[in-house]
Amino acid sequence: MADDKFKSTETYVATDDLTLAVNAAVTLQRPILIKGEPGTGKTQLALEVASSLRKPLFEWHIKSTTKAQQGLYEYDAVARLRDSQLGDDRVHDISNYIVRGKIWEAFQCDEQPVLLIDEIDKADIEFPNDLLQELDRMEFFVYETKQLVKAAHRPIIIITSNNEKELPDAFLRRCFFHYIKFPDQDTMRSIVDVHFPELKKSLLSEALNAFYKVRDVPGLKKKPSTSELLDWIKLLLAEDIPLEALRTEGTRKIIPPLYGALLKNEQDVHLFEQLVFLDRRSDNSPNS
Amino acid sequence: MLIPFFYQLREGGMKTSITELLTLLEAMQSGLANDSVDDFYYLSRACLVKDESKLDRFDRIFAAYFKGVDDSLSDLLQDIPEEWLRRQAELHLSDEEKAQIEAMGGFEELMQALQERLDEQDERHEGGSRWIGTAGTSPFGAYGFNPEGVRIGQAGSRNRSAVKVWDRREYRNLDDSLELGTRNIKVALRRLRKFAREGAADQLDLADTIDKTARNAGLLDIRMVPERHNAVKVLLCLDIGGSMDDHVRVCEELFSAASSEFKHLEYFYFHNFVYENFWKDNRRRHAEKIPTLDITHKYASDYKLIFVGDATMSPYEIVYAGGSVEHWNDEPGSVWAQRLLNTYPKAIWLNPEPRQRWDYTPSTKIIRDIMDDRMYPLTVAGLDDGMKALQ
Numbered sequence: 001m002a003d004d005k006f007k008s009t010e011t012y013v014a015t016d017d018l019t020l021a022v023n024a025a026v027t028l029q030r031p032i033l034i035k036g037e038p039g040t041g042k043t044q045l046a047l048e049v050a051s052s053l054r055k056p057l058f059e060w061h062i063k064s065t066t067k068a069q070q071g072l073y074e075y076d077a078v079a080r081l082r083d084s085q086l087g088d089d090r091v092h093d094i095s096n097y098i099v100r101g102k103i104w105e106a107f108q109c110d111e112q113p114v115l116l117i118d119e120i121d122k123a124d125i126e127f128p129n130d131l132l133q134e135l136d137r138m139e140f141f142v143y144e145t146k147q148l149v150k151a152a153h154r155p156i157i158i159i160t161s162n163n164e165k166e167l168p169d170a171f172l173r174r175c176f177f178h179y180i181k182f183p184d185q186d187t188m189r190s191i192v193d194v195h196f197p198e199l200k201k202s203l204l205s206e207a208l209n210a211f212y213k214v215r216d217v218p219g220l221k222k223k224p225s226t227s228e229l230l231d232w233i234k235l236l237l238a239e240d241i242p243l244e245a246l247r248t249e250g251t252r253k254i255i256p257p258l259y260g261a262l263l264k265n266e267q268d269v270h271l272f273e274q275l276v277f278l279d280r281r282s283d284n285s286p287n288s
Numbered sequence: 289m290l291i292p293f294f295y296q297l298r299e300g301g302m303k304t305s306i307t308e309l310l311t312l313l314e315a316m317q318s319g320l321a322n323d324s325v326d327d328f329y330y331l332s333r334a335c336l337v338k339d340e341s342k343l344d345r346f347d348r349i350f351a352a353y354f355k356g357v358d359d360s361l362s363d364l365l366q367d368i369p370e371e372w373l374r375r376q377a378e379l380h381l382s383d384e385e386k387a388q389i390e391a392m393g394g395f396e397e398l399m400q401a402l403q404e405r406l407d408e409q410d411e412r413h414e415g416g417s418r419w420i421g422t423a424g425t426s427p428f429g430a431y432g433f434n435p436e437g438v439r440i441g442q443a444g445s446r447n448r449s450a451v452k453v454w455d456r457r458e459y460r461n462l463d464d465s466l467e468l469g470t471r472n473i474k475v476a477l478r479r480l481r482k483f484a485r486e487g488a489a490d491q492l493d494l495a496d497t498i499d500k501t502a503r504n505a506g507l508l509d510i511r512m513v514p515e516r517h518n519a520v521k522v523l524l525c526l527d528i529g530g531s532m533d534d535h536v537r538v539c540e541e542l543f544s545a546a547s548s549e550f551k552h553l554e555y556f557y558f559h560n561f562v563y564e565n566f567w568k569d570n571r572r573r574h575a576e577k578i579p580t581l582d583i584t585h586k587y588a589s590d591y592k593l594i595f596v597g598d599a600t601m602s603p604y605e606i607v608y609a610g611g612s613v614e615h616w617n618d619e620p621g622s623v624w625a626q627r628l629l630n631t632y633p634k635a636i637w638l639n640p641e642p643r644q645r646w647d648y649t650p651s652t653k654i655i656r657d658i659m660d661d662r663m664y665p666l667t668v669a670g671l672d673d674g675m676k677a678l679q
Contacts, residue, residue, distance in 0.1 A: 020327055021334035024315050035340060078492055078510065085508045172338035173307050179340040 012041065012048040013183075013191045020090060021178040031135050031157035033120075033172070036180030040257075041224030042160040046116035049158065056113045058155070060102035062123045071103040072140050072149075079287030095145045103134060104149055112153035121161040128171035136174055183226065185212065195230050196237070206243055207233055210256045214263070217272060226263040232261040293353050297336065301351045304336050311335050325354075349626075448655055488513050521552040523632065525566065527597030528557040535598065535640040535666070556583065560601045561621040561655075562614055562628060580624055584631040592678045593628060593635035595659075596666070599652040600641065606654050625658050635659070636674045640666040 006022045008014045014022070022045070025032035034042045060071055076097045083091040090096045100108075106115040120128060134140045138151035149240035159175065161167065183191060185208060192204055211232070215223050224232075235258045256262070263269045290309065297304045312335040315321070321328040329350060337346045382509040488510035503509075556566035556578065565577040604611040606621045629635055637655060639646065643665045646652045656663045664674035 007325040017328070017330040017333070020320070023322050024331055024334055027318050027320055028311065028315055030311065032334075033338070077494065081497075081508060081510070103470045169303065169305075169338075173305050175338070176311075177338045178334055227574060 001149065006049055007053055009048055009052050010193060012044060013187060013194055014045075014048075015183075015187065018178055018180065020046075021176055025158075025176045026053075028176075029154040029156070029167065031159055031175045033159045033161060033167075033175040033177050033217075034180060035163055035177070037160055037162050037182055037223070037225050039227035040180045040182065041226060042180060043116070043118055046114060046118075046158040046160075050114040053114070053156075055111065055156070057116065058102050058106040058109075058113055059116045061118045062120055062127070064122050064124075064245040066123050066127070068123075068127050068134075069101075071101040071131070072134065073101050073104055073142060074099045075144050090253055095147075098142060098144060101176045103140075107138065107149055108152040109153065109155070113155045115157045117157065117159045119162060120159050121164040121167070125165055128167050132170060134176065182215075188226070188229070191226060192230070192233060196233060199233065199237070202243055203236070204233075204250060207236060211262070212273070214259075217275060219267045219271060220263075222266050222268060224264075228262050228264070230257050232258060235261050296353050297346070297349055300345060301344060302337070302342055302349070308336050308338075320462070325579065348645055491515050520550045521587070521591045522550050523554050523556065523583070523591045523593050525556045525558055525562065525593070525595045525597075527560060527595070535596070554587065554591075554667075558597075559612075559614055560597070560604050562624050563593075563615075563621050564619070564624060582626065584628065589631050593636040594634035594674075594678075595635070597637070597639070598641045599637065599639055599655045600649050600665070601651045603650050603654055605653060622654070622658055625655075629658070629673075629678045634678050635662065636677055637663040638665055638666045638670065638674060643670075 005019075006014070006026065007019055014092075021032060026049075034045060036042055046059070047057065049055075064081050076099055080091055080094070080097040103115065106113045135157060138154050139148060141148050189204065190210060192199065192208075196204075207229075211224065211229050214220075237256065259269070259272070263272060292314065294304060294309050301521075312332055315331055315335060316328075321331040332350070333343070333346060337343055362445060460470075491513055493511040493513040496513070497509065500509040500511055501507065558566055562580065564580050566580060566583060567577055569576055599611075602611070605613060606625075609618055609620050610616050611620060637659045638651070646656070646663070652663075662677050664670040664677075
């Protein structure tokens with residue numbers, strides 16, 4: 001059993017509490033709900049769990065128009081109607097027109113799969129309620145064919161949410177929960193190490209300093225997160241920005257180069273520029 | 289042994305259910321948390337807490353309940369604070385003052401008292417001489433005057449030992465204790481939903497298809513209809529500035545979170561009361577004005593109009609020309625309000641002030657008269673009533 005525990009991989013840094021929550025969900029075969037700021041690696045987690053446990057992955061990405069039923073199956077009435085007009089023999093068997101959804105596919109897998117239900121909060125407010133029985137008992141009923149579909153192996157279900165909608169209590173009770181908090185400087189260092197092994201230590205620490213300073217600016221609508229930091233470092237490397245340009249400690253504070261990768265909101269950029277301007281003015285004023 | 293802990297959580301206001309407790313016990317039985325108390329903390333958190341705003345509360349209850357269960361926990365009361373104190377003492381205290389601390393019972397005594405007060409205290413505190421907070425003379429807190437004061441929330445990061453994870457209270461910022469849950473609000477707003485078929489025909493209309501096919505002598509005649517969409521359109525006018533600022537942020541967040549419930553949602557801001565202009569960007573409120581007449585001309589009368597404001601002002605601002613505090617208005621605000629109401633018959637006023645206080649402000653009474661008593665408090669029940677009135 002020792003090797004089917006999830007832990008940090010070469011490409012993903014998982015904190016102790018996250019590892020334990022995932023392993024609890026795997027052991028008890030219950031769904032796990034992952035929340036956190038956008039860009040902290042929620043979706044990535046499912047890919048990493050699947051690859052590190054060597055299990056097949058089924059991804060179900062939720063949109064605002066997704067219905068719970070679509071994850072189970074859909075009955076293609078139009079195709080059947082058309083076939084009946086053309087005199088196709090297939091028309092006598094209704095099961096020919098049942099289109100399987102992601103949950104059905106995962107239930108039918110030969111080994112235990114990982115099922116990712118991505119951004120469940122995007123869907124209608126009743127969506128989670130419609131999946132209670134399916135996630136709890138891991139079975140559902142196909143009315144058209146009077147058939148009960150039961151999971152051969154209870155899948156490891158990973159559900160992510162961006163907190164756009166609150167989820168119903170009855171749904172939450174059935175899940176494990178983990179909130180990915182924003183990594184501290186040390187964790188962030190190891191995350192960056194994993195993604196850019198050859199990065200110079202000096203550049204990294206300067207970049208991290210600048211990054212956390214931007215995050216600390218009060219009133220930002222969207223604080224830059226891990227994925228933005230990684231993009232920014234990628235850009236810095238590509239543009240070969242000199243180390244000095246990143247230093248914000250000097251008397252004249254400057255906006256970090258390529259800030260567009262960090263700040264994604266016009267108002268934030270505006271606010272940031274204002275603060276920098278005020279800072280600079282107070283630095284330049286004669287000592288009083 | 290966990291049953292008292294479970295009840296402690298429920299007394300502490302967490303909505304932990306029996307199912308979740310059983311899950312935790314099951315997880316412990318399968319040996320997930322045998323190694324350390326840390327693992328147990330992580331596991332119980334994953335099982336029992338389902339909302340990040342409750343994490344801080346969980347941490348506090350966990351710390352209070354399991355104090356002394358693990359020996360290493362008691363280190364908390366001795367190690368770190370002594371370290372802080374020593375550092376502070378070296379920096380700031382004269383020998384005389386150090387002797388004073390000894391007189392108070394020494395470091396350990398002080399720290400014990402600190403922990404006890406932390407347990408007792410349940411809100412942010414400023415000033416005063418007993419509670420822990422800022423700018424007071426209690427020995428505990430920040431920016432205080434007591435020479436042996438202990439700074440809280442500064443040396444915390446130096447405490448790296450994992451045992452005290454729950455005492456670090458990392459989730460403090462997420463504890464919102466918002467009265468109106470977004471979910472409640474959304475359920476209330478759903479009352480407004482009105483479905484209508486608009487847009488491209490992309491769904492099979494089974495009944496019509498059967499009907500048409502039968503009329504067509506059995507030859508298939510497929511009929512499609514557009515999907516049902518929510519057709520509710522809302523104009524949201526928010527009072528901004530002064531006492532309203534806190535409320536406005538809450539309203540904005542709730543309404544934008546609920547914007548999926550509406551087909552169109554437009555925001556406009558005003559100050560205290562409605563006059564000839566609104567604006568959309570509060571920073572450029574004087575430069576980019578939107579004439580009220582433009583709004584009534586642009587948005588058809590099937591829009592529903594929702595004002596959000598505390599309705600607290602001088603009555604002159606409503607009933608007199610030139611009464612506005614910001615500019616000269618040629619016509620009184622009540623005239624403009626009436627024009628808006630004539631264009632949008634479905635309108636309500638949401639007031640974040642508690643209903644008991646409404647009778648004491650004359651301006652609130654005037655506005656209620658203008659609104660035909662369609663003023664509702666900004667609570668779940670009030671929203672519910674308001675949405676009924678808008679239907």
